[in-house]
Amino acid sequence: DAKTTQPPSMDCAEGRAANLPCNHSTISGNEYVYWYRQIHSQGPQYIIHGLKNNETNEMASLIITEDRKSSTLILPHATLRDTAVYYCIVRPIIQGAQKLVFGQGTRLTINP
């Protein structure tokens, strides 16, 4: 399993961009980078994923370094509702299933 390293916690001011880093130096060529978040007392929520190229959707942007050993999730205009634990996960697809292993993640607090 490719391991990921994330800071345990981060703070960000409301309205500013939140940049969440993730190191995955042992990632292999067939492994995707996924980001999920879990708001208190809710189920995890898929945010975005990527393989090599940077990705953007309505929730966030994912920047993957050229060597793929690290990535950054960007929430462009953070709101109080973005307060959650954010998980960076790297895994291959196995027979149509994603065997995601959740670490401790980064607890992001958005401050008013």
Place this chain on the structure above:
Amino acid sequence: DTAVSQTPKYLVTQMGNDKSIKCEQNLGHDTMYWYKQDSKKFLKIMFSYNNKELIINETVPNRFSPKSPDKAHLNLHINSLELGDSAVYFCASSAGPLGKYFGPGTRLTVT
């Protein structure tokens, strides 16, 4: 519209009992999962079914038996409940490499 739903939301029961948790997804996904989140908030995969076929079984005790009557449903039956089974159980579904959609969770408390 609820994408992934679970019932019940809360379940309190005594040791030794048998209980079931139901999960349904209306996303048309082929793959469904059960995850367990313990008191330390670690999320661990338990099972995965693809088109009603078991493809991931993460060395879960055989007291846990998933059943998939069709690809929209994945139920979890637990026999002889133990104190250590207390956790939040999440159902999820996915299609290919796209992200997983998780249900709201079932908080199981074994007394």
